[in-house]
Amino acid sequence: MDTELDRILSEITGRGFRLTRVRRAVVEVFLQRGLPLSAADVIAALRPGNSSINKTTIYRELAFLEERGIIKEIRFLHERVKRYELAGGEHHHHLICVKCRKVEDIVLEGDLEEEEQRILESTGFRVLNHSLEFVGLCQGCR
Amino acid sequence: MDTELDRILSEITGRGFRLTRVRRAVVEVFLQRGLPLSAADVIAALRPGNSSINKTTIYRELAFLEERGIIKEIRFLHERVKRYELAGGEHHHHLICVKCRKVEDIVLEGDLEEEEQRILESTGFRVLNHSLEFVGLCQGCR
DNA sequence: TTGACACCTGCAACTAAGTTGCATTACACT
DNA sequence: AGTGTAATGCAACTTAGTTGCAGGTGTCAA
Known part of the structure; x- marks a missing residue:
């Protein structure tokens, strides 16, 4: 875990x-969280120890980390806020x-490669990226 | 086309x-558009003939139509605005x-039924709905 | 056709999330 | 320790969407 922190920090420096x-x-x-966080989440997480962080700084920091590919933006259906999660992990999607409102990661068996190939053949559209999320009821809430 | 209009209108009345x-x-x-529209798109489309429409009215009308299942909300990755499209058509996704910024509809071959079944078995999460969109380069822009 | 009532509409003011300009602070390197 | 640039904080602003309220209008019954 801390090696992962070191890896990211040395990537920055x-x-x-x-x-x-x-x-x-x-x-x-x-x-620590390991889940998609909004700017507000990050601010709330930092407030206890560090009362003087400014929202502008956090927004700019998130933009900085995103530009360097350390985090990536995701948006959940029916949510207005931007969220980010660490990039670089295994390719996965989310169960919401x-x-x-709990969020779990899910790794699909057959990923969408074949579909994307089929899309290229039938429409000429070259897929670079996709976003997929599942909305439903978690085990505890069913 | 006009029969479709009549069908929707009589569903309302x-x-x-x-x-x-x-x-x-x-x-x-x-x-007319047949593609996902934001509130701003709708307002812009109505302005020429009908200069006195108010944005509040449009927002409320979109909420009304959504609650009745006539349109449904979608959000595109990296976009902050809500969009809506007519509900009731064939289940499809979007190529953006x-x-x-052009948007095309796409109907997948194998849909995500099996994946959703697998998710239920492995995690206990019951999927009710999913959102999937593909981002890339259309034929004209490649 | 008219009247009544509830639904619909418009205006203004407000909220939430995010952004920008600018002056100040603090890393990191010498 | 000093210096330059990147990072920070504050205030003001923007965009998308929402709310309260007063007034208007579609529909149904008489």
């Missing part, structure tokens, strides 16, 4: 960027419980 | 709701071109 108090804290929050 | 100027106009816009 290795490319000549500064390792600031806020930057380190934001990355740590993503590692409509009742308790 | 049949359930005891009024058929107003704005309501009819909004449904017509969705039928990153370059020209």
